[in-house]
Amino acid sequence: MSQVRVRFAPSPTGYLHIGGLRTALYNYLLARQTGGTFILRIEDTDRTRFVADAEDDILATLKWAGLDVDEGPEAGGECGPYRQSERSALYLRHASELVDSGAAYYAFDTPEELDAMRERLKSPQDPSPRYDCHTRGNMRNSLTLSPDDVATLLATGTPHVVRLLVEPGKTISFVDAVRDQVSFASEVVDDQILVKSDGMPTYHLANVVDDHYMSITHVIRGEEWLSSTPKHILLYEALGWTAPTMAHLPLILSPTGGKLSKRAAERQGIPVLVKQYQDAGYEPEALVNYLALLGWNPGDDREIFDLAGLVEVFSLERVGSAGVQFDLEKLAWFNGQHLRRLPVANLAERTATALASTGIEVDAAYVTEMVGLMQERVAFASELATTTGYFFSDPMSYDENGVKKRWKDDSAELVVAYAATLEAGIEDTPEAFEQALRQLTETREVGAGRLIHPARLAVSGVTMGPGLFEMMALLGSETCARRLRRAAQVLG
């Protein structure tokens, strides 16, 4: 089985966040590049944190981003089921196998007893004592209890967990595809709980078992898992399986370098859920492109990629190992870049829908023309509908700073004269509007800018927008003349 098989394995404890999407993306890229398989596995072993619609959000978000899943709860596949809650029997079978072989043991300590142990052993040198080779001898488990006692406890249904037996004196090392060799002393690895007292496996057991049965070749996940990888390695060894290649991605940090927690991010105005980016009108291509470059680079100066382009050049070797700060401004730039590459029809349709929802009914062809003029001037598609009111109704006010800067003593008179020219009859083409304006300013022996700026202000109410003459041609001479006269009246 040399086929690459990778998985994205989120737990449905909340909506998909950008870190998760990036992890999914890197997995996807490796799969597509190698002709391998991209698997989605739902790790829902924690019933206390389960969020009902999280799985739907994950599925929908992956689709939105264009990451097609080959095998998963929705896509199906030969290694299913793809929800861990539906695979309990498998985990339990291997848990007892581990106990039988001596690689794991039963522990009967109650949460209170655990707390008491930690409280008792706590010291400045060791603020958080672990359940490990140093402490297990004083606890209630199948290592310290007699076989008869253990059998009785088990038979009477006493709550218990299964723990991994970690022997001291060993060095556990593995080669990480992005960090090279990483080693841990087994003394600092605790006797990880494998099966909880509710009978559910923990992440560690379920993950290893599933990765094995799903023939996963590369585990690509966030760096937060690096420290638990020795436990996983131990499990693979105890189960007699070969561990897949590990690749731990650098974490995405907030713009100030701290962790990108939901709360911290909100304080800094950084959305962390992909859904929020969707709602804010980011292009999926832009988010994907930006996330791909966050911790990875192609090795040359190229930055703009679509999914297919990323698939071609991606490589695990070029993934960095230092945490990366999230930068909304650069994302915005990517958004503008991708926006410009979109077909006008696509944007026009979306803009028409957005306009309609605000009660502005307009001709599709007109919107298409407008979008054509605006497409390369905005960074977000939403601006096409929110900053273009003057295409649909006369401006109600005039930008204050613009007036201060551009509206001179002779502006009103010039603007009225221009209006008169338009009223005399003019072809609705940019060239005609431009010619008329230049002729007028030449006659008056003033610079064209003397009229261009006031005219823009009069026609749109703002100083920003498409080329003046293109805009006027689309608006039509009648509308323009009316607006010019009105501005002259209002601004004097």
Place this chain on the structure above:
RNA sequence: GCCGCGUUCGUCUAGGGGUCUAGGACGCCGCCCUUUCACGGCGGUAACACGGGUUCAAAUCCCGUACGCGGUACCA
């Protein structure tokens, strides 16, 4: 505290002993185009965390320190 992983312009990064007076991108500033908006083009700003070592030569290798992040749960 302990363990792990990191550390090149403000940010994302290239670079992996000499080609580094450290390259690209975002942002910012200026200029050009346009006597208009923007796109675009051009230019500028700005970095090898610190200290030791190895070497003829270190951003690059080694050690230490500092700092950051992660882990240290019957969460994932």
